[in-house]
Amino acid sequence: MAHPYVLLSAAVSLDGFLDDTGPERLLLSGPGDFDRVDEVRAGCDAILVGAGTLRTDNPRLLVNSAERRANRVAAGLPEYPLKVTVSASGNLDPDARFWHTGGAKTVYTTDRGAERLRGRLPGEVAVVALGPEVEWRAVLAHLGDVEGVRRLMVEGGGQVHTQLLRQGLADELQLAVAPLFVGEAEAPRMFGPGAYPPGRMRLLETRPVGDVVLMRYVPVAPGTGRLASAADRRWLAEACELAALCPPSRTAFSVGAVIVAADGTELARAYSREGGDPVVHAEEAALAKLDPADPRLAAATVYSSLEPCARRASRPAPCARLILEAGVRRVVTAWREPDTFVTAADGSGVLASEGVEVVVLPEYEERAKAPNAHLSPPPGRS
Template sequence: MPHPYVLLSAAVSLDGHLDDTGPERLRLSGPEDFERVDEVRASVDAILVGAGTVRADNPRLLVNSPARRAARVAAGRPEFPLKVVVSGSGDLDPGAAIWHTGGEKVVYTTDDGAKRLHGAASRTPGTPGGPVAADVVPLGDTLDWGLLLTHLHDARGVRRLMVEGGGLVHTQLIQQGLADELQLALTPLLVGEPDAPRLFGPGGYQRGRLRLVETRAVGDTVLARYEPTAPGTGPTAVPADRHWMRVACELAALCPPSRTAFSVGAVVVAADGTEIARGHSREGDDPVVHAEEAALAKTDPADPRLATATVYSSLEPCARRASRPAPCARLILDAGVRRVVTAWREPDTFVQDADGSGLLAAAGTDVVVLPEYEDRAKAPNRHLLPDG
């Protein structure tokens, strides 16, 4: 199911804390980083926080720069991003600043939380649990992050979501493999209090190193941007799958052009996010080599990582071919790989009724399709397509 691009944003002390234990909010960022955050806010469709952040920080979640707000309006977007609050209990103060400043608001909650919010119209204004000036969307007995993100994408048109906290929200999104990017502002402070809130709590995390995308100084703060690289498991896509599909599409663009074969890129990635091998069509001196074939040829058949690896291919692996005895789907199965992510089903341009995905699935392989990358996969092949 389609989700927005999920960007986690946080400022932390050198010892990993979001705040101290005092009654007042510890301001970790300086003016330069506040300006950077304002720029990021202006670029997104929605900003999300948990109920704990609303209670502790009373945020407004505004774009402060008039110039940035004007640029949003000129581009046909709302002046402010949509404000999203997540609360399982529905225990929210209707007097909080977030409800009374610019922009549309929505609360995602449980069925019980929605009853609490909808049934509190007679309460004294300012009483926690009273009505809030926001749309209320119940998600069932529990908060389901996948359902929440799908609703934001489909019902609210959110394509880029900024998550500003708190620690529990960040932890859950990372643990469930739903974060596309982490923007971490490391500030030159030490909190030194073991009970102070941290960015990420304990629990099971996807194993695998994050990919460092950028580092730069922002005043006395260091901004570090990371992307996840560990593939998903099973038939469900995770943000790292989208990262590797972008790589596969970039490889497809490197293929020597041909009138008789598609341009395809492929990457073999271990379960921990380590790249094992990559390849593209007509790589090197072989005019008929396919992308998956080229990548798998660079792997060690005895590599134990292949059994839990994922093959990313910009085009569905072929099920039949004339140029080699074994099609790419068979090569993947013979290598022991049981998860394949692709962007585009093979058209009938060269082979009628191609069904590499069916061959793979019949052998127990999980096949994931990312249709949002179909246009990128088609780009180097436009001259081969009827509408090209």
């Protein structure tokens, strides 16, 4: 399943509030930042807000610039991005501006919520029932696989942002920090309490926009278990990019690998045949850069564009065995090894049989294959 790129966007006060407790919406951004948000909206396939934000703010969620809308149409896109909301209860006001402005709209809800909404919303609104509960992974999978959404902007509220970030499903966080304090204990905050991904996020950009400061961050801490996180996808994409650096070979795959600690610290990266060694594998080269006694390895994740080899002729120890000996317990890969050089290769099976969590993200398979296209036989030849 292809999850969209999930961008969380919000304006906050210096003390971390989204609003105050007054009856009117507190405007934290200025004209320059409103225009920046409009530009970001225009570059997305869909914009999502939670039902709570729909009730309290009554937003329209439009691309306001006529020029940007025209550019979307010229590019073969709808004039407006898809508007999305999520409500488990189905308690939504049919008179809200959300439904009566802009282009297509979709509601994700439960079976019970869908019954409640039946016949209450404008006929063109798509109501998608996801079963007894609304799971964010199911929402993102439907948006990616069915709606074709590749870039999703999430504009609130705080509960939605908190859930997506805590579940490791946010690819990027864009915060516009306004030069004022709210100071009200009951006012809504950007994030609530809970268990967030560990470690520090990676800063992509910081710049002034009028009198607010835009900060862009991406999470980098790997996921856990068999569920892939947004950070897992980012690191695997980097491993696939590393594979393109491999010296060409007709007798070996081009593979990239990155080893990342549980807190998101990059421990090592490497690619096949790195440093002039004609037979070194990517995972092997990356592990060789680390002290075998490094305590971070036990909770680390290895990202490899091709599954670690289970058998090889060039060295005694295949990469799957090296990973096991290093104590790594989680591997994320894009592509299962074909029979090009070794038949019935099953590095993933070897690792899994020893208790290692192996996550395969097939949406990255084509990227992993690209540096190896010369190894594929021409059509009609075996």
